[in-house]
Amino acid sequence: MTIYYLTEQSASDSLALSSSAGSFAEYGAYLVQSGQLPTFEENPIKWTAAHILLLSVKFSNHGLSVRQQAHVVEFALMGGVVALNVLAWMSGWAHRRSPRGHIRIWRTWLMYVLGVMACAAVSFADQYHKLFVPARHFDKLDLFLDASGYIPAITCVFIAWSVGSAVYRLIFRK
Secondary structure: OHHHHHHHOOHHHHHHHHHHHHHHHHHHHHHHHHOOOOOOOOOHHHHHHHHHHHHHHHHHHOOOOHHHHHHHHHHHHHHHHHHHHHHHHHHHHHOOEOOOOOEOHHHHHHHHHHHHHHHHHHHHHHHHHHOOOOOOOOOHHHHHHHHHHHHHHHHHHHHHHHHHHHHHHHHHOO
């Protein structure tokens, strides 16, 4: 829903949102560099948020705009949610063993590919939707930015699931 809302904005609204977010990120970076924020021990949430803002400004200095960074973040979140949903619906099927008792690893890869394909479809639909919004256009770079968000997110979720499954099998000898 958030992706649809952000895509539906006009070019000027999108630019205004990016500018205000960029100003906010620069202010947060200033607070971090000047030492006006609490330490991690005092308030870990504020400390983490401020350092994420600082990274945002550093990436902006290397050519990634706030809008481009937002593409990566929103699709990373979506990729994580999609991967968790794929695992929730299909992990029982993936753990079924062959008649000889072996785990079928191809099922895990199939679930991984399914998650990536679902995110790629949403990314493409997002760009296609821009064709019908005035002053917006299909941007191939955004497809790459989206993929650089959802592929690492899905990979992290599947690695965590695979390690957790292996540890579970070692402990309970299934």
